[in-house]
Amino acid sequence: MFISATIISNYGNFFEARGCDDIDYMFFNYQNYTEMFYPECAAWYTGANPNQYAVVQANLGGDPAQASTALNLSFTMAAWLSLALHAIGVEVYVSWPGS
Numbered sequence: 001m002f003i004s005a006t007i008i009s010n011y012g013n014f015f016e017a018r019g020c021d022d023i024d025y026m027f028f029n030y031q032n033y034t035e036m037f038y039p040e041c042a043a044w045y046t047g048a049n050p051n052q053y054a055v056v057q058a059n060l061g062g063d064p065a066q067a068s069t070a071l072n073l074s075f076t077m078a079a080w081l082s083l084a085l086h087a088i089g090v091e092v093y094v095s096w097p098g099s
């Protein structure tokens with residue numbers, strides 16, 4: 001998962017919509033930092049849009065929201081890859097001669 005998150009970060013063109021409440025939590029409820037990096041979350045702080053989302057770039061070397069996004073995007077790929085490997089492994093084990 002870490003390897004794929006590094007590849008995603010180096011490629012640089014992956015983004016994810018994250019809720020401003022999640023982003024605020026990652027910045028320890030510090031409004032100034034959250035609004036500095038994600039100004040679209042200002043509507044969430046004022047209460048004008050309690051479901052406000054911000055677009056976050058996937059980057060392990062960036063702010064906490066960007067690192068979380070890189071790991072989140074790689075998790076889905078890792079889950080499908082592990083499912084496929086286990087399914088193939090079971091089929092090979094069952095069909096192996098002498099089993």
